[in-house]
Amino acid sequence: MQNAAEVPATAEAGTVFARRARLTDGWARDITLRIESGRITAIDIGVSRPPGAIAVDTLLPALGNLHSHAFQRAMAGMTERKQAGQDSFWTWRTLMYAFLERLTPEHIEAIAAQVFLEMLEAGYAAVGEFHYLHHQPDGSPYNDLAETGARIAAAAAETGIGLTLLPVLYTHGGAGCQPVEGGQRRFANSPDRFARLVESTRSAVSALPPDTVVGIAPHSLRATDPDGLTATVTAHPVGPVHIHIAEQTREIEQIEAWLRARPVEWLLANQSVDRRWCLVHATHMTPDEIDGAARSGAVAGLCPITEANLGDGVFEGPRYLAAGGGFGIGSDSNVRIALGEELRMLEYSQRLRDRARNVLVPREGSVGETLYLGAAAGGAQALGRGAGTLATGSLADLVAIDGSDPSLAALSDGQLLDGLCFAAGDRVVTDVWSAGRHVIRSGRHPRREEIRVRYARAVSDLINP
Numbered sequence: 001m002q003n004a005a006e007v008p009a010t011a012e013a014g015t016v017f018a019r020r021a022r023l024t025d026g027w028a029r030d031i032t033l034r035i036e037s038g039r040i041t042a043i044d045i046g047v048s049r050p051p052g053a054i055a056v057d058t059l060l061p062a063l064g065n066l067h068s069h070a071f072q073r074a075m076a077g078m079t080e081r082k083q084a085g086q087d088s089f090w091t092w093r094t095l096m097y098a099f100l101e102r103l104t105p106e107h108i109e110a111i112a113a114q115v116f117l118e119m120l121e122a123g124y125a126a127v128g129e130f131h132y133l134h135h136q137p138d139g140s141p142y143n144d145l146a147e148t149g150a151r152i153a154a155a156a157a158e159t160g161i162g163l164t165l166l167p168v169l170y171t172h173g174g175a176g177c178q179p180v181e182g183g184q185r186r187f188a189n190s191p192d193r194f195a196r197l198v199e200s201t202r203s204a205v206s207a208l209p210p211d212t213v214v215g216i217a218p219h220s221l222r223a224t225d226p227d228g229l230t231a232t233v234t235a236h237p238v239g240p241v242h243i244h245i246a247e248q249t250r251e252i253e254q255i256e257a258w259l260r261a262r263p264v265e266w267l268l269a270n271q272s273v274d275r276r277w278c279l280v281h282a283t284h285m286t287p288d289e290i291d292g293a294a295r296s297g298a299v300a301g302l303c304p305i306t307e308a309n310l311g312d313g314v315f316e317g318p319r320y321l322a323a324g325g326g327f328g329i330g331s332d333s334n335v336r337i338a339l340g341e342e343l344r345m346l347e348y349s350q351r352l353r354d355r356a357r358n359v360l361v362p363r364e365g366s367v368g369e370t371l372y373l374g375a376a377a378g379g380a381q382a383l384g385r386g387a388g389t390l391a392t393g394s395l396a397d398l399v400a401i402d403g404s405d406p407s408l409a410a411l412s413d414g415q416l417l418d419g420l421c422f423a424a425g426d427r428v429v430t431d432v433w434s435a436g437r438h439v440i441r442s443g444r445h446p447r448r449e450e451i452r453v454r455y456a457r458a459v460s461d462l463i464n465p
């Protein structure tokens, strides 16, 4: 399965020479960066290229993609036809449930490998896979409770992407402990069985590189209940905790009717939300909720392309940033995997709403730097990766871009990240290292063809049963 000669399972050691790099406190020229055991162990500035070093143009910390449902990639483009009545998030969800009914573990692995490869080629070094497709179509578990999680792990191992695997607790079909129905049967676990699922998931990733993380993901307040949520969070006192929250206005109404508080309000009052939490979407918040979420230290998991695609609404960026809130970026439904475009969509949605320019900067300065470096730090925090900045001791999650690309060639160092967000496409990515694994070279993944062929076979099997 895995070709160790092409994508090393253990982190390489080596030296990277960059014409320029965005270090923690600013730009530097002619740097070497030493990688050992997957970490940055030394950075030297103003040096000449040492023999044997891999030379790149512009080196940046690579982003982690903090929220993905890999399987949804295979239905991209299948839900964009208007049907009778008003199409909504909820009608999309019905189509998504119908789609996932047919997925086998083999399909899940083939799709995830393609998705992870596309993420790496887009410049992401790691992914948070919010994984809820656990069981067989009739709801009975596979022999190995973590069968499908093991498929996600295999896809991560094959591609070399850094994996934070987030098995999902999904107990109820809707707010107020409604029964699970139809496609939801593949997701469902009691808190007790979920605890066993997390243990099996840990075994499933045990052969992966040491930067691999297992966290937990209560799916949403809708799909859990207060006691199950508390018990689960208490039983897993370390590692990332991700939850979908306040994405749709109907969800706000249902949670208010049931729990007598808005979703974020309820969560902040009833759970110990802190730096290990990632609040995915957090679209609809009152000013008090925004301030409380920002103060909690949690990361807002923003998924701008999917949120636009699903008609969720627009995140209240200015107040959240002013309150010091942390954020990161996720590709969620994977309808399109494009890193610069996520950041651009995030800023453009604010501009369209506010009829203003350069919105997502708390005081003054570059929007691109604020978004890119903010998402690098927030993404790393949410994924439990000691990455997000080019500094000694950090995990070597690196991306190199070609500053001589026509979209970037005219820009100064201080304008470069604005160019990356607003002018360039992800084709400017030349190299990616994930925890020191040099997985993208000359913009390509070494297993691109095999993975693509396997993906094509899987989707053809899905559409022509």
Ligand code: NGQ
Pocket (backbone or CB within 6 Å): 069, 093, 220, 244, 247, 306, 310, 332, 333
């Ligand atoms: C998901 N996606 O879990 O894939 C959800 C849809 C739900 C987004 N929320 C299902 N974007 O929320 O129940």
Ligand code: ZN
Pocket (backbone or CB within 6 Å): 067, 069, 130, 244, 280, 332, 333
């Ligand atoms: Zn999601």
